[in-house]
Amino acid sequence: MSFESDLLVWLPHLRRYARALTRDPAWADDLVQDTLERALSKWRWGRGGNLRAWLLTLLRHRFIDQLRSRREVAFDDEEAPWQQQPAATGEVDGLLLRDVERALYRLPLEQREVLLLIALEELSYQEAAKVLKVPVGTVMSRLSRARERMRILLTEPAADATPGRPPLKVVKHSP
Incomplete structure (x- = not known):
């Protein structure tokens, strides 16, 4: 080749x-x-x-x-386009994907890069370390923090939710 x-x-x-x-x-x-x-x-x-x-x-x-x-x-701006896009109409999967996307872009760039290289590109820790020019331990640490932050972002209730009631999403429906 x-x-x-x-x-x-x-x-x-x-x-x-x-x-x-x-x-x-x-x-x-x-x-x-x-x-x-x-x-x-x-x-x-x-x-x-x-x-x-x-x-x-x-x-x-x-x-x-x-x-x-x-x-x-900075990609974690509250006014960024991905923070303002309406959710996909009638698709639960679209809502979940939108939540994951928003959470991903709320991560610091260093954590997001590691998460993308390991989870999306399926690189090994050693390969990701080489791409990022950091030690393997740093990759593992950033990945751990990124996963934990994603877990928190995807499970935290909305700030305006009433205690005892599940948070609701406002979905704009376009005819």
């Missing part, structure tokens, strides 16, 4: 990770394209390395560079 065909194997993974980071399909596609261009220009790749981890590292670095240039470092 050629280097270019090896890159194509990981393209769906790069797109999925980029979309999870950006929540914007156009930005994610641009991010993947930038990553692939950088990978092709830095083609010092030798056999025996982990191409997937290297590509995810390139993508993550490019994402951080773009955040810095846009000055959009």
Whole structure:
């Protein structure tokens, strides 16, 4: 196999990770394209390395560079688009997914990155540590804190709920 065909194997993974980071399909596609261009220009790749981890590292670095240039470092803003989107109409699964998505983006970036790499991209702790350039213990610690925070965010009652009554969601119904 050629280097270019090896890159194509990981393209769906790069797109999925980029979309999870950006929540914007156009930005994610641009991010993947930038990553692939950088990978092709830095083609010092030798056999025996982990191409997937290297590509995810390139993508993550490019994402951080773009955040810095846009000055959009915080994703946990209450006014962010994903906090304001109406829930999917008539779909319980859509409501659950929306809750998970909102909870995910309330995590600090460091915890969210680890959770996405381990849970979504199914990297090992060692691979995630290599992508993030942190020790394996840091990956494990961040993942533990991310899972615990997600658990809390997904089970805490709404702030305006009356004690003794289950929290209710307001679902906008569009005809």
